[in-house]
Amino acid sequence: MVTESKPYIIVLGNEKGGTGKSTAAMHLVTSLLHQGYTVGSLDVDARQGTLTRYVENRDNHIRETGLALSMPRHYPIYRSALESVTAAQEEEQQRFAQAVELLRDCEFIVIDTPGSDTYLSRLAHSYADTLITPLNDSFIDLDMLVRVNPDSLDILRPSTYSEMVWDQKKQRAIRDGGKMDWIVMRNRLSSIHSRNKEEMERVLQALSKRIGFRLVPGFGERVIFRELFLNGLTLLDMRQTNTPMTLSHLSAKQELNALIEKINLPPQIK
Numbered sequence: 519m520v521t522e523s524k525p526y527i528i529v530l531g532n533e534k535g536g537t538g539k540s541t542a543a544m545h546l547v548t549s550l551l552h553q554g555y556t557v558g559s560l561d562v563d564a565r566q567g568t569l570t571r572y573v574e575n576r577d578n579h580i581r582e583t584g585l586a587l588s589m590p591r592h593y594p595i596y597r598s599a600l601e602s603v604t605a606a607q608e609e610e611q612q613r614f615a616q617a618v619e620l621l622r623d624c625e626f627i628v629i630d631t632p633g634s635d636t637y638l639s640r641l642a643h644s645y646a647d648t649l650i651t652p653l654n655d656s657f658i659d660l661d662m663l664v665r666v667n668p669d670s671l672d673i674l675r676p677s678t679y680s681e682m683v684w685d686q687k688k689q690r691a692i693r694d695g696g697k698m699d700w701i702v703m704r705n706r707l708s709s710i711h712s713r714n715k716e717e718m719e720r721v722l723q724a725l726s727k728r729i730g731f732r733l734v735p736g737f738g739e740r741v742i743f744r745e746l747f748l749n750g751l752t753l754l755d756m757r758q759t760n761t762p763m764t765l766s767h768l769s770a771k772q773e774l775n776a777l778i779e780k781i782n783l784p785p786q787i788k
């Protein structure tokens with residue numbers, strides 16, 4: 519276990535909304551907690567507050583049931599209400615730095631970001647040791663990463679989000695010489711074979727080399743990834759709640775474990 523070193527920061531990001539950032543964030547948090555790590559979590563999408571609600575629901579559920587479940591140390595970070603852009607950014611930077619400082623003794627910090635471009639989101643990206651971008655299997659979602667030729671599906675140029683990630687990689691390197699590992703995970707994958715699925719695979723494989731991310735399969739479309747939100751639980755808590763596991767639950771668990779494995783954590787925190 520690490521104590522003196524800095525927390526390992528995992529950021530969930532994609533400027534496209536509804537791709538599974540908050541869902542993946544909560545599942546990573548619980549997975550790391552189950553492995554015995556101390557985990558901090560930050561919600562820089564505090565206005566929507568999905569991760570914050572998820573953690574609050576977990577806290578309430580523990581109080582109501584007395585279940586022995588671990589909790590992350592969680593802070594929502596709100597956007598500044600100051601009118602001047604410079605002053606607002608300065609305030610947001612301070613809020614972010616304070617929250618990271620409060621979580622300094624955690625082994626991991628998991629950060630959920632909004633499905634839009636905000637200063638806080640960019641700042642969070644620039645702190646990522648690992649950035650995970652969930653992506654639904656749709657060319658609408660892919661459009662945020664890359665423009666492709668509609669007929670040949672050849673890659674034309676990177677799009678807004680990819681460019682933002684590049685900028686934040688540079689910011690990170692300037693600030694502390696650190697490197698960001700970028701993982702794109704496909705989410706809500708259908709179990710049915712389709713031409714769309716195949717074409718997405720082909721474009722993403724080509725793109726991963728071109729703009730420097732690692733592609734992982736991610737999560738299938740499964741009810742278990744969404745149905746435990748109100749109790750603040752994930753499929754990893756089912757043993758404690760004495761809920762029997764189905765085959766689909768087991769597959770979901772494998773998908774989550776595979777994602778954690780793909781993160782390639784540095785040896786000292788394995």
Ligand SMILES: Nc1ncnc2c1ncn2[C@@H]1O[C@H](COP(=O)(O)OP(=O)(O)OP(=O)(O)O)[C@@H](O)[C@H]1O
Nearest residue numbers: 535536537538539540541633737738739740743744
């Ligand atoms: N693998 C999955 N299987 C089934 N449902 C999923 C899966 N992943 C996400 N969902 C559902 O998809 C919706 C969007 O997920 P989520 O809120 O995590 O996305 P998000 O990227 O955080 O969205 P936003 O950009 O609005 O913050 C939710 O209803 C969630 O329950």
Ligand SMILES: [Mg+2]
Nearest residue numbers: 539540563568
């Ligand atoms: Mg979200």
